[in-house]
Amino acid sequence: MPLAAYLWQRIRQLGVQSVMGVPGDMNLELLDYIDGVEGLSWVGNANELNAAYAADGYSRVKGCPGVLVTTMGVGELSAINGVAGAYTENVKLIHIVGTTGMRAQMARAMIHHCLGVDPDHRVYAKISESVRVAHCWLDDARTAPGEVDRVIRECYLHSRPVYIFVPMDFVHVPVPASLVDHPIDLAPKIDSEACTSAINAVIERITSSSAPAIIVDALVHRFGATDIMNTLLDQLQIPTFTTPMGKSIVAEDKPHFYGVYNGQVSLPGVADAIEEESDLVIDVGFVHSDSNTGGHSRKALSMDRSILVAADYVQVGCARYEGVYLVGFLTRLSQTLTTSPLPALPRLRRSLSLPPPSSPSDANSTHITQSWIWKRIGTMARPGDIIIGESGTAQFGFSDATFAAGVRYITQIYFGSIGYSVPACFGAAVAQGEIHNEGNGGMGGTKGRTILVVGDGSLQLTVQEIGTMVKMGLGNVIIMVINNNGYTIERAIHGPEQGYNGIATWNHRLLLSALGDKNGEVNSRIVNTKEGFEEVISSPEYTDLNSIQLLEVMMDKMDVPWRLQAQIDLINERNARMKSLGNEE
Amino acid sequence: MPLAAYLWQRIRQLGVQSVMGVPGDMNLELLDYIDGVEGLSWVGNANELNAAYAADGYSRVKGCPGVLVTTMGVGELSAINGVAGAYTENVKLIHIVGTTGMRAQMARAMIHHCLGVDPDHRVYAKISESVRVAHCWLDDARTAPGEVDRVIRECYLHSRPVYIFVPMDFVHVPVPASLVDHPIDLAPKIDSEACTSAINAVIERITSSSAPAIIVDALVHRFGATDIMNTLLDQLQIPTFTTPMGKSIVAEDKPHFYGVYNGQVSLPGVADAIEEESDLVIDVGFVHSDSNTGGHSRKALSMDRSILVAADYVQVGCARYEGVYLVGFLTRLSQTLTTSPLPALPRLRRSLSLPPPSSPSDANSTHITQSWIWKRIGTMARPGDIIIGESGTAQFGFSDATFAAGVRYITQIYFGSIGYSVPACFGAAVAQGEIHNEGNGGMGGTKGRTILVVGDGSLQLTVQEIGTMVKMGLGNVIIMVINNNGYTIERAIHGPEQGYNGIATWNHRLLLSALGDKNGEVNSRIVNTKEGFEEVISSPEYTDLNSIQLLEVMMDKMDVPWRLQAQIDLINERNARMKSLGNEE
The missing domain is CATH 3.40.50.970 (Thiamin diphosphate (ThDP)-binding fold, Pyr/PP domains)
Incomplete structure (x- = not known):
């Protein structure tokens, strides 16, 4: 051979x-x-x-x-x-x-x-x-x-x-x-004794806790532990949070799911619930990068209140168990709980605030706003759908969306390379097609859609991959181009009216056609209003998708998600404080 | 500050x-x-x-x-x-x-x-x-x-x-x-004594030579020695060759210019003139990479027949002079020759073959062929024009073109990264505009044009930079897209009918418009025949260019420049020889 x-x-x-x-x-x-x-x-x-x-x-x-x-x-x-x-x-x-x-x-x-x-x-x-x-x-x-x-x-x-x-x-x-x-052995060599000790320690801590909480983060997904994590959560029934990077790992329709924890850049009550009211926080598959922790604004927890489940170790208080790996650990913990269930655990001590309703002015506005669109795309997504959010406003906005179980959400928060989303969408859509052909796609027989949300600035970096989608004849892709006339996230950070935050003005309605799609012009639409958006996404072309669709969504240049503004304010405040100490971030 | x-x-x-x-x-x-x-x-x-x-x-x-x-x-x-x-x-x-x-x-x-x-x-x-x-x-x-x-x-x-x-x-x-x-000191510290010795040695060798030749290569351009090189060539009147990477450095209308030397991949007579008939070969600013030496098919010359003028040394026979830098050396050599001119030097011993005329079948063909187009673009270019050739057939083809003095040719032969040419064209066009605004552009008052020749495959890698051309309002760019249905150069090398050498089929006529050019459709044309090509390039829109023009040139999938085929044949023969010795290139 x-x-x-x-x-x-x-x-x-x-x-x-x-x-x-x-x-x-x-x-x-x-x-x-x-x-x-x-x-x-x-x-x-x-x-x-x-x-x-x-x-x-x-x-x-x-x-x-x-x-x-x-x-x-x-x-x-x-x-x-x-x-x-x-x-x-x-x-x-x-x-x-x-x-x-x-x-x-x-x-x-x-x-x-x-x-x-x-x-x-x-x-x-x-x-x-x-x-x-x-x-x-x-x-x-x-x-x-x-x-x-x-x-x-x-x-x-x-x-x-x-x-x-x-x-x-x-x-x-x-x-x-x-x-x-002979297949390649892909599993890590678990230290079985350490694993057993870790499981015992964790169960002991949970049992003695009066207000535990779990944070489910990105590595759970990366190490292939999504399913076992959800099984375990169903067993534990402990109040569960996720992070911006971990979003969509936990089934969001479960009563134990309480939303996104992102340090001070969280909905009211979330940070307090974890940092003040929980006596035990289990942080699973964590990535403690800036935009995954509200610009490092999580309050540090004392050792005795925290359990860390990393990719290759578990830490309970001061004790670190090496040679214990994520999937193996969660699987064995789940098995242990099946044979010896925990006593009924306390539910969350208080009812958390829900995402605040759109402000009245926003609710009355006919044009499309940041505070409206992310939640709307969230409810638009069906089980089996994949949502790709580009670095930028989409990434900050989607933390406010609620996804149905079975919706996958992809974004690149820690690395944060603009341009990632268009080719990633292509790769995701190819994968989704393969899963569908194997009979595992969607739910209830609906074919999954891959929905890309990309800004007009980021789109330009990697736009040609739309041509590959056309070449491959993909019929499961919706491309939403947020047209807010340049790099809005950067305008929010610095230089709102500076020329460098502007971009070339493209004619998005011709893109699909130029890149080879024979039905490109018919399948390219533009919307300015919520009503127009609703009309398009509820049309049969979108609900019963079988060709690439491009939707240009016109939004205000300076409208940003509240989470983005909150994180910028937080960093600016910190820098001002540091500057007075002679040291800027 | x-x-x-x-x-x-x-x-x-x-x-x-x-x-x-x-x-x-x-x-x-x-x-x-x-x-x-x-x-x-x-x-x-x-x-x-x-x-x-x-x-x-x-x-x-x-x-x-x-x-x-x-x-x-x-x-x-x-x-x-x-x-x-x-x-x-x-x-x-x-x-x-x-x-x-x-x-x-x-x-x-x-x-x-x-x-x-x-x-x-x-x-x-x-x-x-x-x-x-x-x-x-x-x-x-x-x-x-x-x-x-x-x-x-x-x-x-x-x-x-x-x-x-x-x-x-x-x-x-x-x-x-x-x-x-205080301006930054950008000049190297010349070893004046070594430089004088090198000049004496070089003059001595030239004077005693009966059949000298000069090869002018890329580093002459890179180290800013183009003008002094041409001054020196006018003084020396020694038969001059260039290389694929050096092309357009030497004024091609001079009687001392004899074309492109590329090892065995040269026009008939060229390799012999240098390798057999010259008793002294001065190699200036050389880059001895594969595609600049006909796939390393240059015959090695004995030390006593060669002078090397590198970026930071001069080597005459066995003697190497360090601390002697390209521009400084050429400048001082020229000064020396001004004060003490050489005796009249022998012209080339024989009249070299000129590029073979198009074969009769090609001359009769109405459709656009590889053996025709490169020479035709060569004669189309006017003083002040810049031609950018993409890696691929253009790069091999342009060695056959003859450029008017003042035409610059840009291509990336050693690194050979496809996709280079579109953004390089943008950068070149911006530079050309700046030079024009300073009153140094073109000749005879004609504004220089930047003419890009890119294949349909390579175009896809970096196409979005056309949008930047539009954004900047560049009016000096002609984009010729050679549409031969995929990666033709790779088809010639391996897998002529393999799927991997195919690409997405774009609608090139819509590209300019999609990337924001309001006159994009009017300024986008397609030609299938030589006649059509002639008509377009002689139209006022092209001769008196003031907006971006895109011309899609339809060519045969398997038509390749003879130089490309010659280099492939040469490498295949060598590999076959090595294989019989158990070692492939």
Whole structure:
């Protein structure tokens, strides 16, 4: 079996069906082997950064790694920002790079895509060191299969990107075909004793607590623990919060769900409920980055009030249990509770405030406002739908939406790279289609929709991936372009009227057509009012989606979600305080 | 004077008038100071990779560095592939990155755009190490002005990218305003004695040679030696060749100019004239990369037949003269020859073959062929025009074109990153406009045009920069889209009918309009025949250009320039030979 065939077989075994990337002369022969693997196909993105973002979106929906193929140097570097995003947001990615052959590498030949005179062909592999958890060079037929298996395992253990470098002259080298018969061991080696101790300690703490709370955060999703987390929550019935990055992991229709905790940038009562009124806070799969903690405005809890469930350890008070991993821990905790249920736990001590109703002025306004649209898109989403929110106002706004169970929400909050959402939407929509074809999509027979919400500024960075959606004939995508005439989030932060926050004025109604959609003009609409918005989203084209739809939503340049303003105010206040101490953030 | 003002003043002093980049919350306050510098303005690109390519194109036309501003991490990494291209092609670039403030850096705070837990905010500065020649952190008001000056000097000395990292909280710190009064010393320190020795040795060798030849290559342009090189060639009257990367440096209407030398991938007679018939070959500003040497098919010359004039040394036979720099050396050589002219030198020994005329079948064909179009675009270009050729068939084809003196040709052959050409065209067009406004554009009063030739595949990678052209109201750009239904160059290399060499089918006639051009549809045309092509390029809209024009040129999927086919054949033969020896390229 040729080495390339082995590689693609292994990747298919993980559940991957679509391979992202851009062809180049150093990877063409590698791509030849994709079609030979049943159920695996090549996508072909518009550029490499988009391919990386698409692989990221694909992974978030399917749970398996997203895979992208690039060419040494030019392609590899173009993709690196997307890989870095996957790294910091714990998304599984396998980045396969086709490189020069070994003879050219050893001769340090000045082949195109190299750097300067006497070039080190492996210099790019050093460049990506900080954005991956493992890599291998398939430059030895004897070790190559083992190396592929090793880096794939690392990809799962850390839920982060890995790189596989394939010199052109090793694509066809033979490896034993029988090796693919044994699946790769993807599970971490749990310290069973530590796990048991951790479970006992956690149960003991919960049992003795009078007001416990749980915060469910992003890593629960990334490490594939969404289902077991919800099972466990049903068992525990403890008041549950999520975070901006964790949103949509917890079924939001459950009585134990109380909304988004984001430090001081939360709805009234939320921070108090956790920081003041709870005597035990279990923080599961946490990512304590700035915009996931209200600009680091969470109040620190004393050790004895907190339990941390991280990707690879559990900490109960001062005791840290190493070798205890997220899914395994939650699974075994759930099993323990099934055999020995807890005594009935206290419900939340007080009824929390709900999201404040739209202010009267807003309720009366006919035009579309920030305080209205995110909640409306939230109620628009049906089980099986995926919502992608771009960095910017959408990201801050969607914390106010309530999603039906079975709605997935994707956004990139910690890395926060604008332009992420369009290719991620493409990858998510491809994944959604695959899940649907396997009979697992949607609920009640409704086909899931992938709904992208992107600002007019962010759209411009990666717009060409809409062409790939058209090329693939995707029929499950709604693209909402928030047209607020430039980078509104930046206007809110600094320079509201500065020229640098302006952008080129595009004609969004022609975009689909220009990018190849024969029905593009018919399927592109523009709305200025809530009424117009309602009309469009309730039309059969949207409710019974079978072609790409683009909706341009006109909004005020300076209208921002209250959460964004609250976080900016908080940081400005802190900076003013620090400045008076001679030290600015 | 605030540090940021100092930085922008210094940059303006280099001749820079336009700053590329994308705004982000960590660079907004830095951007505030641009408008305060007379003659400097912010552009605002559609994304960061495009900004880097645009800065590259701008630098190639203006001679000063291209400048781009990004935000830490997300922007910085998105741009890195464009910076790497500038590095390997010796283009001056100043990449300014707005970063987190020092307090957040020292606390290793999890601020958006960072990597993981306990993040090192300076990790990205390590990532770009291999693609720059110097960098500095402006985190100390006392040293910052000196650091700015130092890295700018390094940018010029190596003609390669440098990075300047600006923590948010150092934007406004005061520095002495008087520092800008002394210009930065940008010239290398020449070893005068070595230079004199080198000049004597070179003159001695030329005088004793019976059949000398000169090859003028890319670094002559990159180190700003184009004018002095042409002066020197007029003095020397030695048969002169150029390379694919050096094309358009030498005035092609001169009797001493004999065309493009590209190893075995040259017109008949060229390789022989240099490799067999010359007894002295002076290789000036060379870049010996694969596609600049016919796939490394140049015949190696014995030491005693060759003189190398590199960026920072001159080698005559076995003697290497260090501390001798390109411009200084050529200038002093020219001065020496002015005071002591050489005896009349022999002209080339034989009349070289000229490019073969189009084959009869091609001459009779009405549709547009590869063997026809490149020469035709060559004759179409007027003094002051800039031609940008994308990696792919254009790059191989343009070696057959003959350019009028004063036509500049830009392409990225060594790095060869597809997608380069669209933003580079934007940057070049901005630079051309600035030169025109200074009264130096075009010749005979004709305003120069920037003519982009890009394939339908490459166009998709970076298409959004056309929107920036529209936003800026550029009226000097002609975009020719070669529509040959996918990646033709890759079809020629491998997998002619493979799906991965296909692309999304766009409606190019709607592109300009979608990207905001109100006259977009009128200014977008499609041609299938030579006659149609002739008609369009001779129309007043093209000869008297004052708005962006887009021309879709339909060509055969499998038609390729003869040079591309010749290089592929050559490499395939070599690989077959190596394979029989058990080692493939």
